[in-house]
Amino acid sequence: MEEKKVPVDKQAQKKPGKQVVQLSEQDLELKNRLEQYAEEIIQNNTESLEKLKTEVRSATTSMTSVPKPFKFLKESYGKLVEFYNGLETSKFKKQLADFLSVLAMTYGGDGDSLLYLQEGTQEEFKFWGHEYLSHLAANIGSEFQIRLQKVDGADDLLYLVDQIVPYFMDHNSEHDAIDLLSEVDQLQKIEQYVNHANIQRILVYLLSLVPFCSDQDELDVLLATAFNICLKVNEYTNALKIALRIDKPGKVEQVFQACQDETIKKQLAFQLARHRYQIGEEIINDETLKKIAANQYLSQFYINLAKDLEVLEPKTPDQVYKAHLEEKNKEANFEQIQKNLAATYCNGFVNAGFKKDALMSNKENPWLNSVKNDHTAIAAVASIGLVNLWNIDNGTEQISEYFDLSDIFTKAGACIGFGLFCSGIVDENQPAQAMLLAQLESPEVQVKIGAVMGLGLAYAGSARTELQEQLISLIVEADSVELASMAALSLGLIFVGKCNDEVANAIVQTMMERQESQLDISISRYLAVGLGLLYLGQAEAADIVIESLALIPHKINKYAKVTLTSLAYASTGNVLKIQELLGYCSDVTSDDKGTKIDKNYELQQVAILGIALIASSEDVGSEMVYRIFQHILQFSDVEVKRAIPLAVALINISNPKIQPMDLLLKLAHDRDQELSYRATLSMGLLGAGTNNSRIADKLRGLAVYFMNDSNGLFLVRIAQGLLHMGKGLLTLQPYYSDKFLMNKVAIAGIISFLHGCLDIKNLILEKHHTLLYYLGIAMYPRMFFTLNENLENLPVQVRVGQAVDAVGQAGKPKRITGFQTHTSPVIVSAGERAELANDEYMPVQDMILENFVILKKNPDYKPEIEQPQRKKTSFSM
Structure with a gap:
């Protein structure tokens, strides 16, 4: 029997050194036919051009691989181009240009497809399929950017865009349409194609582009477009979410006024409560909606959750420490005062929001009698506010008796506690304002400081102008720099992100006029923090204030500049600002001989904290910043390294990932005591509210490690309290809604505490440990x-x-x-x-x-039909 001969491509045979391509009879016939059509086209045969188009079009129904006609026309492409270039302008030339535009997708150079299309008829290009149009869209984007730089017109490109986008939208390729419109700065045109069927896909893709916007203008256009399309199809909950991100006056109110459905309005009110956005009474006049937006249901549902999970019973500090698992006699050097202080904070964090605890609620053996130190008494009474978080009625009942005592420290603690349980709750009677403003008249500085802190905690994010004048007078006129600093911080919290120029001018003025000896005190850093909080997330709006800081003669001007920059660009992922802050970290100051002299390490630490803050909202940015921190740990001075644990905790707060956990554990055993302290406390922030068993085990190990160091053991106990915060029901994470939204009040509370940790020995481990309570305004049930x-x-x-x-x-x-x-x-x-x-x-x-x-x-719901169970067959031996 004769063997069947396999046809061979003779042209491929002629080329030396090239592998012979064996074709089937069918493929060889197709190849010869296509080449024949190409030769006939060169002979000016119009019919052959139509036949060739038909052959190619019929083969492009599937793009899983390169269609055979595209492979077989490789040799003919150059001849067709040469023939085309020699033709005079005619209809036939334009038709050939249309076809060459398609072939150029495979064999042409950059932009050739677009070039031939523009020279062709532009009548049939939409019929060549999705792959061709996607290639064309890429060419249009590149050409548009080139023309933008040359300031050339682009009307011809925009005409093609208007033809391509409807095709993409009709063929379920909304993301390609959005990409193309973004490239040519015409994103607003997507609004005309939105309907109830495609809104979800369009919206999800639009919002996923937010982290990749190159500048503020591009971000504004993107968010405005998303907002408009939501309103167009009555997606009010998503429209409100975008309005909160835009953060411009009138946007939130516009959503409420457009929505007519009472049930949806209730959902919108819950969203406002979560974001701590206070809306005018003229917009919400329904009592139920007012209560929801005022966060008055939060405590009730939180307690219901605790009952459902059976964790309502108070937990003692010893139950949290699990001291029976640690070595005996380890607390020989743990001072009783410090031990009681640690127990106070741990008790407050663990029982936060549950209305009762194991220490302060114990009337038979009052915990206050166990607290001998004055500043420990402040913490003890203030912890009542943490235990009664979001519950004004119960909190007022428990804490009011401490205002009647003559002891100034219990009064100061009562002021802080009062502010804590009022935080985030809007009450028409304004009990915090009435009670705390009266305490500002006290002759005792400590009571005034407590009242100022309480006002900042109670009205964080509320922008209440009636508090402004009195607190500004304290900043400018108070003899105590501590009182002035805490007043500045409270104003920063109250007007967080509001760009209040009057408050900003008062803070800058007092930094100019204060004596250098006062500004050298560590607590004075809160003048800069309060100033920065005013511009939280407002980017370029802070530029004028940053320039004015150069007039301050004290070195605090640089601290304020870095703090203001990092807070203004918080969560933006702005690469340029991260590079600017990295410049501070790499500063080397030397004399004429090249010998290093004293660096401003404090400034470098603030810059590291700022880098983490800017990158914290985006996963890729957080990962890259984490790598940068690894390099700083390897090559920088130990004074700079001390900020790394706090920065790592900030980008992973309440999110106990393995890598950061291992890094912090390693740093907690570092020979540098300050670095070790900060890493220990950062482990608590990393696992805050998660009950993470791995961190709990490591902290028990650290308790043994610090058995001869009372300060270290104190911080371990604080970290354990944070880890078991709310018995595992709370979080400190300031980002929510897939990190699309940032709770500014939560960020402000966390940053206020972390700046205190930058001088942990003189602040947290001394009389300013009450800075821990600023974490209370960042707490929220998960x-x-x-x-x-x-x-x-x-x-x-x-x-x-x-x-x-x-x-x-x-x-x-x-x-x-x-x-x-x-x-x-x-x-x-x-x-x-x-x-x-x-x-x-x-x-x-x-x-x-x-x-x-x-x-x-759901009116269309049909329950699944249960399948009849098979009768079980029993086998017996």
Whole structure:
């Protein structure tokens, strides 16, 4: 039997050194036919051009691999181009240009497809399919940028864009349409293509672009477009989320005025309460909505969650320490005063928000009698505020008796505690204002400081102008720099992110006029922190104030400049500002002979904290900054390294990842005592509110390690209290809604505490340990409640798992993985996401389910039919 001969490509045979390509009879026939058409085209045969187009178009139905006609026309492409260049302008030339535009996608240079298309008829290019149009879109983007630099017109490009975008939108390729419109600065045009069917895919993709915006103008356009499309299709909950991110007057009110559905308005009110945004009474006139927006339901649901999880009973510090697992006699050098102080803070953190605790609620053996030191008494009474977090009625009842005592330190503690439990709750009677303003008249400086701190805690983020004048007078006129500094911090908290020029001018003025000896005191740094908080997240708005700081003769001007820069660009991921702050870290000051002289290490530490703050909202940026910190640990002076633990804790707060945990444990055993202290406290911040067993085990080991160091052991106890904060129901994480939104009050509280940790020996370990209570305004339950339209708990099946990035994927991809199914309410950890297990109910809030979500019955729901169980067959021996 004769063997069948396989056809061989003869042209490939002629080329020496090239592997012979064996083609099937069908492929060889196609190749010869295509080459024949190409030869006929060169002979000016119009019909052959149409035949060649038909052959290529029929082969491009699938783009999983390069279509055969594109492979076989490789030799003919150059001839066709040469022939085209020699033609005079005619309809045939334009038709050939259309076809060469398609071939150029494979064989042409950069921009050739666009060039030929512009010279062609531009009539049929949409019929060549998605791959060709995507290639064309890339060419248009590149050409637009070139013309932008040359200041040339781009009307011809915009005409093509208007043709391509509808194709993308009709073929479920919304992300390609958005990319193309972004490249040519026409993103607003996406609004005309949005409808109820594609809003979710468009919105998810738009919001995922936010971290990649190159400047503020681009970000503003992106957010404004997303806001407008949400309002267009009545996506009010998402519109409100974007309005809170835009942070411009009138946007939030616009959403409320546009929404007419009372149930959705309740959901919007819950969103405002989570963000601590106070809206005018003229916008919300319904009593229920007012209570929701005022956060008055928060304590009630938090207690219900604790009952549901059976963790309502108070926990003692010894239960947290698990001292029976540690070596005996280790506390021989732990002073009783410091031991009681650590127990006070641990008790406050662990029982935060539960209305009762194991120490201060014990009337038979009052804990205050065990506290001998004056400043320890402040902490003890203030802890009542932490225990009664968000519960004004119960807190007022428990703490009012301490205002009647003659002891100034218990009064000061009562002021701080009063501010704590009023924090974040809006009450028409304003009990904190009435009580604390009266204490400002006290002749005792310590009581005044307590009242000032209490006002800052109670009204953080409220922008209450009636407090402004009295606190400004304390900044300018107070003899005590401590009182002036805490007044500046309180004003920074009250007007956080509001760019209040009057307050800013008062703080800058007092830094200019104060004596150098006063500004040398460590607590004076809070003048700079208070100034920075006024411009939190406001970017360029702080530039004028930054320039004015150069007029301050004291070195605090540099501290204030770095603090203001880092807070103004907080969570923006601005690479240029990170580089600017890195410049401070690498400063080397030397004399004429090249010998290093004293550096401003404090300034470098603030810069490191600022780098973490700017990058903290974005995962990729946080990872890159973490690598930078590794380099600083390797090559910098030990004084600079001391800020690294605090920065690592800031970018991973309440998110106990393995790598940061191991790094902090290593630094906690460092020979440098200051570095060791900060790393120990940072471990508590890393695991704050998570009950992480690994960190708990490491902290017990550190308690043994610091058995002969009372300060170190004190910080271990504080870290243990933070780790078990709220018995595992609270978090300090200031970012939520997949890190799209930042709670400015939470960031302000954390930063206020971390700046105190930059001089941990003179502040936290001395009489200013009450700075720990600024963490109280950053606390929030990490719970997920499902409610019915009457705001009653509605238990449903909920899946909780690791969040998965499904942006731009086809269909309805899974957005969580490794999930577990629970019945709501549930606890959601950092990096996790919740979703409903079935379609029986529909959430009013569509995209991200968190905090409080109101559900409606799904009218189209059909319960799954249970399969009949098979009859079990028993086998007997």
